[in-house]
Structure formats: structure tokens, C-alpha cells
Amino acid sequence: MSVSPFPEINVSPRILLGPGPSMADPRVLKAMSTPLIGHLDPEFLVLMNNMQAMLKQVMQTENPITLAIAGTGSASMEAAFANMLEPDDEILICINGYFGHRMVDMAQRYGAVVHTLSVPWGEVFQPQQIEDALRAHPNVRIVAVVHAETSTGARQPLDEIAQLIHARDGYLIGDTVTSLGGVAVRVDEVGIDVCYSGGQKALSCPPGASPITFSPRAIERIKARQNKVANWYLDVTMIGSYWGSERTYHHTAPISMNYALYESLRLILEEGLENRWQRHRENAQHLWAGLESLGMTLHVHEDYRLPTLTTVRIPEGVDELAVRKALLNDYNIEIGGGLGELKGKVWRIGLMGFSSRRENVALLLKALQELL
Ligand SMILES: *Cc1c(COP(=O)(O)O)cnc(C)c1O
Numbered sequence: 001m002s003v004s005p006f007p008e009i010n011v012s013p014r015i016l017l018g019p020g021p022s023m024a025d026p027r028v029l030k031a032m033s034t035p036l037i038g039h040l041d042p043e044f045l046v047l048m049n050n051m052q053a054m055l056k057q058v059m060q061t062e063n064p065i066t067l068a069i070a071g072t073g074s075a076s077m078e079a080a081f082a083n084m085l086e087p088d089d090e091i092l093i094c095i096n097g098y099f100g101h102r103m104v105d106m107a108q109r110y111g112a113v114v115h116t117l118s119v120p121w122g123e124v125f126q127p128q129q130i131e132d133a134l135r136a137h138p139n140v141r142i143v144a145v146v147h148a149e150t151s152t153g154a155r156q157p158l159d160e161i162a163q164l165i166h167a168r169d170g171y172l173i174g175d176t177v178t179s180l181g182g183v184a185v186r187v188d189e190v191g192i193d194v195c196y197s198g199g200q201k202a203l204s205c206p207p208g209a210s211p212i213t214f215s216p217r218a219i220e221r222i223k224a225r226q227n228k229v230a231n232w233y234l235d236v237t238m239i240g241s242y243w244g245s246e247r248t249y250h251h252t253a254p255i256s257m258n259y260a261l262y263e264s265l266r267l268i269l270e271e272g273l274e275n276r277w278q279r280h281r282e283n284a285q286h287l288w289a290g291l292e293s294l295g296m297t298l299h300v301h302e303d304y305r306l307p308t309l310t311t312v313r314i315p316e317g318v319d320e321l322a323v324r325k326a327l328l329n330d331y332n333i334e335i336g337g338g339l340g341e342l343k344g345k346v347w348r349i350g351l352m353g354f355s356s357r358r359e360n361v362a363l364l365l366k367a368l369q370e371l372l
Contacts (some may be wrong), residue, residue, distance in 0.1 A: 012045050014328075015355070017364055018336035019150045019309060020178070021200035022352040024260070028205050031263035032256045033179035039253040047262055048253070052243060054265035058273070059180065059195060059213050061187035065236065066213040066242045066263055069252045073177040073198025075234065079108055080173050080194045082231035083214070083222050084142055087111030091142040092133055097121050098151035099175060103144050110230055112213070121155065121341040122152045122311065124304045127160040134168055141170045147185065150179035150201070153300045153311035155183065162191035169185060170318055171218055177201055180211065180282040181268055182308040182352050193218040197258075202280070202308050203245045204353030205264040209257040211234075213224045264353075282305040287349065289366040294372065297342045299346050311338070311346040315372065320344060332368040 016023045037044050043372065055066050069076040077099075084323050085091065085107060093103045095118045107114050117133045119125060125145070125199040134140055147156050162172050176185045181204030187195045194315050196212040199205035200291035212237060214222070222237060223231070229235040233251065241248040268276060284307035286297055299311035314320045320337060324347070327333040 012332055015331075015360055015363065016332045017349055017351065017360060018334045019348045019353055020198075020351050020352070022202070022350055022355040023204070023356040024206050025058065025204040025264060025267055026262045027267060028263045031259040032206075034256070034259050039255060040249070040363055044253075044255070045247065047258065048145075048243065051258065052261045054262070054269060055211050055213070057311045058265055058268050059185060059187045059197075059211060060189065060273075061195075061213050063187070063213045063215055064241075065219055065240050066211070067239065068209040068258065069196075069212055069234065069239070070208075070251065070257070071210060072195070072200065072207040073210050074102070076196035076198060076212040077102070077175060077177070079212055079234040079236060080196050081106045081110055081112075081144075082234050083229050083236045084171065084173065084194060084218065085110040085112045086225055086227055088113060088140065089136060090115065090139045091144060092117060092130075092137060092140045093144070094118075094125050094130070094145045094156075096123055096125065096152065096154060096156070097149035098139060099146045099149060099177075100144075101340075103146075103175070107144070121149075122154055122299050123301075124154050124156045125161070127164055129337075131162050131164050134164065134170070141168075141284060142173060143170060144173040144175070146175040148176060148183060148306050148308060150178040150292060150309050150348070150350075152342065153306050153309045154304050155179070155306045156235050156304070158190050158192065171215075171221065177210075178306065178308050178352070181264075181276065182356065183306065184273070184277055187213055191215075199261055199264065201350070202352040202356075203261070203264045204267060206257070208254060209261040211261075219366070280351065280356050283307070283351050283358060283361055284310060286358065286361045287351060287365070290361065291368075294365070299342070308350060308352045310349045310351070311342065312349065313346055317372065318372065320347065323347075326371050327364075327367055331363070333364055333367060335339075335364070
């Protein structure tokens with residue numbers, strides 16, 4: 001037997017403080033190395049049931065259809081649109097960053113009539129704006145909003161918007177990929193009809209298994225569809241019968257990813273939801289104060305700033321790419337650059353899940369101070 005000409009995997013010990021992936025908790029990585037068992041093995045089904053119970057607690061919902069999609073956050077996002085939309089359905093999509101545009105692209109692919117509402121990147125929607133848009137488009141039944149815009153660092157309040165939508169017998173789709181596990185996502189209390197997330201942001205998990213939950217009303221809508229869900233892999237009526245008591249084979253559950261998500265949910269419940277949100281808030285406040293004391297300006301108004309993702313304006317005359325390269329090469333720290341409207345204007349700093357640590361904030365601030 002000869003030695004492979006290809007090198008072993010040997011990556012640097014990065015500190016991931018960008019828009020994702022964030023760092024996986026070592027306990028999650030350990031869980032992933034658990035030997036495989038079958039996806040219909042009684043022992044695996046017990047894990048699935050317990051994972052579902054934990055997911056409901058973390059998402060703060062009683063929805064029976066609460067599960068993990070086999071795929072990254074974009075897969076759970078696509079599951080929301082594929083299941084809720086049929087051709088010619090009218091949808092209102094709120095765009096205040098990159099992910100709003102992705103929602104539009106997905107909804108159009110399922111044949112929906114898409115109406116959009118936009119505010120500048122870094123701002124959030126006021127309930128009156130949603131109300132006006134719903135009045136202008138009375139056939140809209142579905143509204144999609146990003147709770148935590150990873151491209152801008154803005155946190156969209158959802159309570160009042162949900163009420164407005166429900167008053168018109170509509171449904172709210174909420175993207176909580178960058179909030180779940182770091183910022184309160186109270187699915188039932190707020191009234192998010194379809195709420196999806198992803199593993200790799202604030203859940204301290206690698207990308208690959210993504211929570212999603214559907215309200216009983218949303219499930220009724222899906223059951224009353226005229227056409228089959230136009231996406232075989234993400235059809236929640238079929239996936240739901242594997243997660244439900246029927247245990248019908250649909251696709252093989254990604255065993256190791258489910259081990260990972262299981263352990264990450266255990267970690268969240270051990271820490272406690274309130275404690276976890278507070279940790280994210282406190283570390284973000286240290287970061288914000290530190291960046292401001294270095295003379296920098298935060299892009300989002302304090303009232304709507306996300307603890308999990310901070311956008312800071314790039315100081316005048318600074319080569320933003322050179323700084324990011326130096327952070328990576330000399331300090332093993334990854335942060336993100338701006339996207340879309342904010343390209344070249346901001347850095348994006350994530351403090352999510354296992355990455356949200358006081359020592360990471362201190363290290364990043366020191367490194368920036370040395371580089372600037
Ligand atoms: C990261 C992200 C997604 C997509 O998740 P992937 O894991 O990259 O597929 C969707 N929405 C938001 C707000 C995100 O931050």
C-alpha cells in the first residue's frame with residue numbers, strides 16, 4: 001500500500017468571528033464522531049424524538065411539525081417557500097438585506113407572484129409599512145421577513161407584524177438563521193407560522209441540519225394544496241411522516257449531523273435560554289464599546305442591533321481586505337466583509353454560539369488595534 005499523494009487535512013486553528021460558520025462546540029464535534037446506527041434503528045428513533053422535544057423548547061413552540069431539515073439553512077429556507085407556495089400565490093417579501101433577495105429568488109422559482117417592500121440595508125420595517133403594503137396588495141396571504149439579517153446586523157421586531165398579518169388571515173414566514181440560539185425567538189408567542197433556522201450560526205453546530213417548525217394553521221394550508229409540493233426532497237408532508245409515528249422512509253437522515261444538532265440543543269438547554277441570550281448580549285456590548293473606543297462607528301442603530309452579528313463601518317482610508325487578510329493570516333481570526341449595498345463599507349463580526357466568548361472579543365479588539 002502506498003501513501004496517498006494528497007496531503008492529510010490539516011487546517012489552521014481559526015477563530016471564527018464572521019457571518020458563519022461560527023465555531024462548533026467541542027462537545028458537538030465529539031458527538032459527531034459517534035459510530036453510525038441505522039436511521040430506523042429503535043435507538044436512533046429515541047434520539048429523534050428527544051431531539052424534536054428539545055427543538056420545541058429551543059424554538060419555544062408546541063407545533064407538532066418541528067424538525068430538522070437535512071441541509072444547511074438555505075435548505076430549511078427553501079422548505080418554507082416550497083411548502084407554503086403554489087403557482088400564482090401572492091407573497092410579500094420584506095427586503096432589508098441580502099437574504100430578502102434570496103427569498104424573492106426562491107419564491108419566484110415556485111411560481112409565486114412576488115411583491116416586495118424595501119428599506120435601506122441596516123434598517124428595519126415599521127409595522128405601518130407592512131400594513132400599507134398589505135392594503136395595497138389585498139390578495140397577499142404570506143409575508144416573509146428576516147428576523148436577523150446577517151448581511152446588515154439588523155434585528156427585525158416581529159410581534160406587531162405578526163398581528164397585522166394574522167388580522168388578514170395571513171401567514172408569517174420568519175428567517176431566524178442568525179437569531180435562534182443567540183437571540184430570543186418565541187415562535188408561538190410571536191406567532192411565526194413557518195420559522196426556520198440553521199445549525200452553523202448561533203447553534204454552535206456545523207452546517208448540515210437545520211431546524212424548521214410549521215404552525216398547525218400552516219400545515220392545514222399545506223394539506224389543502226391544489227398541487228404537490230414542487231420540491232420532492234423538502235416536501236414536509238413526506239418528511240413529517242418520517243419524524244412522526246409512521247416512520248416512513250423518505251431519505252436517509254444524516255445520522256452524524258443529527259448527533260451534532262442533538263448535542264447542540266442539549267448544550268443550549270443546559271445553559272438556559274435566558275442565560276444564553278444574556279451571554280450573547282453582554283459579549284456584543286463589550287465588542288460595541290471596544291470598537292467605538294477604537295474610533296469606529298457601528299452601522300445599525302442600537303435599538304435594532306443584533307447581538308449575534310455586528311456591522312462596523314470601515315474607517316476612512318483603511319484597506320478593508322488587507323485588514324481581513326492580516327487578521328486571518330497573523331491572528332487566525334476570520335471576520336466577514338460587506339455584501340451588496342454594504343460591500344467595501346463594513347466589516348461583519350459574528351459572535352454566535354460557541355464563538356460568543358469574552359476572550360474572543362478581547363483578542364479581536366487587540367488585533368484590530370494593532371492593525372489599524
Ligand atoms: C446563513 C443564512 C442563511 C443560509 O444559511 P446557509 O447555512 O448558508 O445555507 C439564510 N438566512 C440567513 C439570515 C442567514 O444568515
